[in-house]
Amino acid sequence: MTEANFSVVVPATTANLGPGFDSIGLALALYMTVDVEPSEAWSVSYDGDEYGSLPNGADNLIVQTVLKVAARYDKKVSTHGLRVHSDIPLGKGLGSSATAIAAGIEIADQLAGLDLTPMEKVKIGSEMEGHADNVSAALLGGVTISYYVGDSIDIVHIRKPEMGAVILVPPAALRTEESRGLLPGQLLHAEATLGSAASSVMAAAIARDDWATAGKMMEQDIFHEPYRKHLFPDFEEIRLAAKEIGAYGMTISGAGPSIFIAVKSGEEARIADQLMEKFPYYKGLAVQPSSDGAVLK
Missing domain, CATH: 3.30.70.890 (GHMP kinase, C-terminal domain)
Incomplete structure (x- = not known):
């Protein structure tokens, strides 16, 4: 278990690209940054007003993801404070929830010392989201083309699309x-x-x-x-x-x-x-x- 000051940076995503419904995602150069530091209780603060309506305690999606991922591996993590700055419009079809889940997975991996592989992270995120398009692109970057069903996931990853x-x-x-x-x-x-x-x-x-x-x-x-x-x-x-x-x-x-x-x-x-x-x-x-x-x- 780790107690440290660090930050996680996650890109926005767009999904589907039309007929690639629930399977194709593209990471975009708009970012959410989460600063993590030890705290006596779980707390989440957002810069700016757009995200101000979101939960600011243990019921926040980022924190919930951290706790679920740690519990999945029978790990406990100490409480931390999260400060979030985001360029990603909230609720506008740019993967803001997948970005939060991706951030939570990365934070849990760091705090609990899980040493997860990229594909393990994508599989966890896909289970939480119910589909792989946004969260795979948020975790891997570039374009992701995914087939996800049950316990099985296969991804073609194109890191640097020229567009x-x-x-x-x-x-x-x-x-x-x-x-x-x-x-x-x-x-x-x-x-x-x-x-x-x-x-x-x-x-x-x-x-x-x-x-x-x-x-x-x-x-x-x-x-x-x-x-x-x-x-x-x-x-x-x-x-x-x-x-x-x-x-x-x-x-x-x-x-x-x-x-x-x-x-x-x-x-x-x-x-x-x-x-x-x-x-x-x-x-x-x-x-x-x-x-x-x-x-x-």
Whole structure:
């Protein structure tokens, strides 16, 4: 068991990229930093107001993850205080809960001296999340393409995708549970086949850094976008405008309510500015992929 001052830095993530539903994640260069130091009780403080509504004691998701991971290995950890600074919009489809879980896993690994492998961390996080897309990207960085079922997980990891991204963030958050409630219980076999084909071509294109093809495929999703896009003001107009100014493709970021736009590296700021000017309801974030996942400092 360790008592020490250290920090954990975890990237934001976007998941699905359209047809890669619950299986493809991309780490983004927006970060949450958690400073850890000994304390008489578990406490969590957040810089800024956006995260102020979250629990600040042992019921906080980061702390709960630390305790669950330690208990999984019959370890106990002493109480600590956590100070959190985050650039990641809360509840906006950028993996804020997966980021918290990833941070908790890293903190537990350090405090309890678990010496977990990266894949052990991903498996634990996937069990907690119920799917592997966000948490695998948060822990490993880059692009992760995952197959997770029961006790089995397989991941293809692409550390340094050569692209950029624009995230259009609306003012209001959206609960993932609410967004998932819009999805159908089943799809026709022919529809699912088309969705699987789009996901397969997109994954292969990403592996080859062919983002023109990947962008085209991310707009062929049939698994969730058709059922959620009505929640996004000007969705189709944004897609058309993004294409006209040179974007590869556009889709929903995670479960929403943000929009993810894949662009050529170096074009992020230009495209973000132009889309914000035309669609002022959204705040445009120009970002790069994060090749690093969660790291200790």
